[in-house]
Amino acid sequence: MYLIVAGGGKVGANVASSLLAMGHEVTLVEQRRDRFEALEEKFGPIALHGDATEVHVLERAGINRPPDIVFAVTGDDEDNLVIAQIAKEGYGVPKAIARVNDPRNQQHFDLLGITQTVCATSGILGLVEHEVPQHGLVRLLELRQEGLEVVEMQIAGNSPAAGKRVAGLSLPEDVRLVSVTRNGVGEIAVGQTVIRPGDRVIAILKPGLEDSLRRALVG
Amino acid sequence: MNAVVIGCGRVGSAVAQQLADEGWQVTAVDESEEALARLGAGWKGGFVVGHAMESEILVRAGIESADAAVVATSGDNTNIVVGQVIQKRYGITCVVVRVLDPRRAEFYAKRGLRTVCPTQTAISYLLDAVRACDIPSPPSSEPVQA
Numbered sequence: 022m023y024l025i026v027a028g029g030g031k032v033g034a035n036v037a038s039s040l041l042a043m044g045h046e047v048t049l050v051e052q053r054r055d056r057f058e059a060l061e062e063k064f065g066p067i068a069l070h071g072d073a074t075e076v077h078v079l080e081r082a083g084i085n086r087p088p089d090i091v092f093a094v095t096g097d098d099e100d101n102l103v104i105a106q107i108a109k110e111g112y113g114v115p116k117a118i119a120r121v122n123d124p125r126n127q128q129h130f131d132l133l134g135i136t137q138t139v140c141a142t143s144g145i146l147g148l149v150e151h152e153v154p155q156h157g158l159v160r161l162l163e164l165r166q167e168g169l170e171v172v173e174m175q176i177a178g179n180s181p182a183a184g185k186r187v188a189g190l191s192l193p194e195d196v197r198l199v200s201v202t203r204n205g206v207g208e209i210a211v212g213q214t215v216i217r218p219g220d221r222v223i224a225i226l227k228p229g230l231e232d233s234l235r236r237a238l239v240g
Numbered sequence: 241m242n243a244v245v246i247g248c249g250r251v252g253s254a255v256a257q258q259l260a261d262e263g264w265q266v267t268a269v270d271e272s273e274e275a276l277a278r279l280g281a282g283w284k285g286g287f288v289v290g291h292a293m294e295s296e297i298l299v300r301a302g303i304e305s306a307d308a309a310v311v312a313t314s315g316d317n318t319n320i321v322v323g324q325v326i327q328k329r330y331g332i333t334c335v336v337v338r339v340l341d342p343r344r345a346e347f348y349a350k351r352g353l354r355t356v357c358p359t360q361t362a363i364s365y366l367l368d369a370v371r372a373c374d375i376p377s378p379p380s381s382e383p384v385q386a
Binding site: 074075076077097098099100102103107110111123125126128129132133 | 293294295315316317318320321324325328329341343344347351
């Protein structure tokens with residue numbers, strides 16, 4: 022595949038290295054002269070100096086071919102959004118993956134049609150939630166395009182689900198239990214699976230149903 | 241009528257003042273508190289300190305009841321993103337966005353954003369000025385044979 026990586030900081034340089042190791046053709050665009058020089062030394066002629074939000078720079082990077090994927094991974098959210106929009110809407114690039122630096126900007130990416138995003142801070146916040154659970158429900162994965170999410174809950178002794186079979190639970194529609202983990206061993210949840218106190222249960226659901234799922238399982 | 245002017249530099253502050261003079265209720269937004277000084281001592285409009293990428297700042301500036309918005313910060317991409325957000329999230333049709341890069345201005349203009357490109361304007365004016373020069377014709381001479 023042909024791929025353009027816009028932004029040659031730690032994220033962009035590592036993404037480019039991985040893609041090259043996978044055998045793909047890559048152009049890596051970096052705006053800052055000092056960073057570009059270091060990248061050129063490491064990557065050779067696939068490094069390109071310029072502002073990837075400028076159309077003529079993207080054109081030199083081969084946006085007209087077009088690439089299979091553009092990774093907009095600079096440290097600036099507005100830049101990433103503009104790069105992704107120009108790639109997708111101006112040049113018919115089938116896929117643009119944008120980095121969200123400030124999670125509060127996620128809503129702008131969603132609103133402006135850049136649905137494939139990665140946010141390291143949100144990921145870390147998710148881990149914090151996972152390690153320091155407060156509300157009994159941890160969001161493990163968000164499948165934005167599919168409109169689904171995967172969550173995990175810890176069952177307590179007084180939870181409504183404790184001691185019940187999966188088939189006997191009154192779960193909201195658009196919720197499925199995926200697995201039950203007991204003493205570190207996970208099993209696929211089926212109708213006969215009995216949920217015990219201390220179990221960690223993973224479920225897939227439509228966003229918005231977290232509270233009713235929590236009430237049904239954890240209480 | 242209400243207007244929100246985002247970016248209160250030389251351009252934004254002048255636009256804000258002019259609109260206020262024409263009877264608009266204007267609120268200016270800038271990251272720097274010092275930008276307020278650009279609006280002059282008699283500024284009667286609103287002023288909000290903050291970054292317009294933050295919805296809370298836009299709301300505090302009264303974006304929900306605005307009839308028009310002018311986006312003229314020093315960053316093209318910030319202006320492009322903020323302009324689209326104002327257009328799409330708050331449904332304001334009169335959103336005018338300054339974009340210095342002519343290619344980006346053209347790209348987003350085609351997609352329904354009202355962009356204003358001072359660079360393109362300067363290019364046109366400079367070309368017109370050159371064309372309007374009265375240049376004495378060179379003394380006629382026989383064409384040199386190659």
